[in-house]
Amino acid sequence: MLQTLSARRLLTSSATIDFPVLTIDGDGLIVSIEPGAAPASSDTTLTSTFFDIHTHGGASHDVMEATPEALGIVSRFIAAHGVGHYLPTTVTAPVDKTLASLEGIARAIDLASTTDWDARLARPVGIHLEGPFISHAKRGVHPEADILPPNISLFDRFQQAAGGHIRLITIAPEVPGSLDLIRHCTRNGVRVSIGHTNAASDEAHAAIEAGAQSATHTYNAMRPLNHREPGVLGTVLDSEMLFAELICDGVHVAPELVRLWLKAKGPQRAILVTDSMAAAGMPDGDYTLGTFAVRVAEGRAFAADDLTKGQHTLAGSVLTLDRAVANVQRFAGASLEVATGLASHNPAFLLGLERAIGYIAPGQPANFNVFTASGELQGTILGGAAVA
CATH class of the missing domain: 3.20.20.140 (Metal-dependent hydrolases)
Incomplete structure (x- = not known):
């Protein structure tokens, strides 16, 4: 089953993507990363996990x-x-x-x-x-x-x-x-x-x-x-x-x-x-x-x-x-x-x-940290699942 994840921006090792929409498959892998419309309320930033x-x-x-x-x-x-x-x-x-x-x-x-x-x-x-x-x-x-x-x-x-x-x-x-x-x-x-x-x-x-x-x-x-x-x-x-x-x-x-x-x-x-x-x-x-x-x-x-x-x-x-x-x-x-x-x-x-750790691209595990607008860690996603 596919799920989507969006944010104000996505920081990768080589680029900043504004208003990304990420599709994640049932195995917790990234299927696609596409630009989206400005979200109504989200002001979060996605980054690689540490x-x-x-x-x-x-x-x-x-x-x-x-x-x-x-x-x-x-x-x-x-x-x-x-x-x-x-x-x-x-x-x-x-x-x-x-x-x-x-x-x-x-x-x-x-x-x-x-x-x-x-x-x-x-x-x-x-x-x-x-x-x-x-x-x-x-x-x-x-x-x-x-x-x-x-x-x-x-x-x-x-x-x-x-x-x-x-x-x-x-x-x-x-x-x-x-x-x-x-x-x-x-x-x-x-x-x-x-x-x-x-x-x-x-x-x-x-x-x-x-x-x-x-x-x-x-x-x-x-x-x-x-x-x-x-x-x-x-x-x-x-x-x-x-x-x-x-x-x-x-x-x-x-x-x-x-x-x-x-x-x-x-x-x-x-x-x-x-x-x-x-x-x-x-x-x-x-x-x-x-x-x-x-x-x-x-x-x-x-x-x-x-x-x-x-x-x-x-x-x-x-x-x-x-x-x-x-x-x-x-x-x-x-x-x-x-x-x-x-x-x-x-x-x-x-x-x-x-190319194995912290690399954000289709086919890679959906591992992300979610940060607030003030730069504080809000949550972590590993393999497409939120870490409690």
Whole structure:
């Protein structure tokens, strides 16, 4: 049975269509997109759904639990906040724990590619391996004992456990062995992101030459900017080659530096992520991120062990991607078109999935976010069905 969907405008990766009328078939696929007459009352905008390439969980569950129940709850939660696709993201943990988590996440990814998957849930389409190949100096809350030097054989074990689904990996490029691993990952189609790094500028440039294409949560867990030694941060902001993630929650990065990031990277290379953990969508309290304890207070997530020492080390976020999109409009004056592109088209381009995710055309799944005239998310449609 066919259904129709109309709006004031439709934003695609390449065009703005005024007064679109979309026909959707019973399988939740777009049949046609045609111009229509001006609607009598609708002032909504349709966009692609979001693609979060850096999320550890939400709704009280961590993706490293890797059970069907936990991943199903996370998928439902983030779908309600506009996410259509995502990369479940691991954190540094003992090798055996990481291998087991990768196996469980891989099973969910395989299921999400079949008709048995509930179309109203966000689909996991790959894995972001954040750690263990990071810097001790900029580890953030990643457990120090489980950080390991870059190792191609170990990465291959991880990828085998993941059924080939690791699509993105965070690596500190200054650590010995990292450039060989970056080249290995790049040759095998895995995108490399520079992160949790104390790299100097020349080390960051070497990573780019080896194949790195992105930066993990820009500003955070990076050597700070210096006007004589720009370091990794200066290189990330300056390089036309790199995409750059940002956690736009007003906690991790000040609004002034959100504006600098967007000016530096432009609307084609900036990527919004959440870095959300299990506490996203939950009240303040005690939670876990991977294998370690986190305490959330007043919307900020901190490593619980560090709090007992009087330190305040941020441990992921409680951000949702719809709020990140709203915040970048507010902090940086970004248009809705730009803001939604940072959370949908840009991550898809980074991963080479621009024709599979967020691509609006006949024959593609009817996945849309619906925004009000003021730029707030009003609802989400996945596979032609409204997400509750």
